Amino acid sequence: MSMKRTLSAVFVTSVVLLAGCESAGDKQVLGGVLAAAGGGLLGSQFGGGSGKAAMTALGAVGGLLIGSSIGKSMDDVDKLKQRQGAQRAFETAPSGTSTAWSNPDSGASGAVTPTRTYQRGDGAYCREFTQTINVGGTSEQGYGTACRQPDGSWKIAG
Numbered sequence: 001m002s003m004k005r006t007l008s009a010v011f012v013t014s015v016v017l018l019a020g021c022e023s024a025g026d027k028q029v030l031g032g033v034l035a036a037a038g039g040g041l042l043g044s045q046f047g048g049g050s051g052k053a054a055m056t057a058l059g060a061v062g063g064l065l066i067g068s069s070i071g072k073s074m075d076d077v078d079k080l081k082q083r084q085g086a087q088r089a090f091e092t093a094p095s096g097t098s099t100a101w102s103n104p105d106s107g108a109s110g111a112v113t114p115t116r117t118y119q120r121g122d123g124a125y126c127r128e129f130t131q132t133i134n135v136g137g138t139s140e141q142g143y144g145t146a147c148r149q150p151d152g153s154w155k156i157a158g
Contacts, residue, residue: 073135078108082133086112090127090146090154109134115143124148126157 074082085101089112093099102109110133117127126147133140146154 074108075103075106078103078106078135081108082110085110086129086131086146086156087154089114089129090148095127107134107136120147127154 081101081103085099089099093112093114095114095116098111098113100109100111110131112129112131114127114129117125119125124147126145128143128145130141130143133142145157147157149155
């Protein structure tokens with residue numbers, strides 16, 4: 001996985017994690033902490049021995065910087081619109097079809113595209129997806145998996 005793809009994955013993972021936060025606490029700090037953890041996890045997948053430790057640290061620092069910026073940039077309405085768009089995509093969009101979301105007040109926008117649907121061994125349905133998020137003139141792409149919960153909602157696996 002390239003560094004650009006890793007950072008993009010950290011960006012989208014941070015947004016998805018932030019979208020699940022309901023409190024109006026310090027978005028910048030929360031975004032940084034969550035993304036640092038995600039970046040460290042992604043970074044740990046590269047290198048071996050001391051190289052692995054260096055990549056983990058690099059991923060955590062990159063995640064902290066990106067997540068802090070995202071948390072500062074996306075407001076509660078942006079996160080709500082993103083979450084609603086993702087739920088619609090997971091529930092109704094055929095694989096390969098994008099579901100767009102936007103907040104005209106902030107200019108933030110994006111799209112979620114389910115790419116594959118499958119059933120886990122425990123019977124839960126899951127959908128792999130790609131996502132594009134546009135915040136503050138920057139566009140990033142990432143990917144993930146969401147699984148249907150017993151209450152009918154979809155939860156991003158992470």
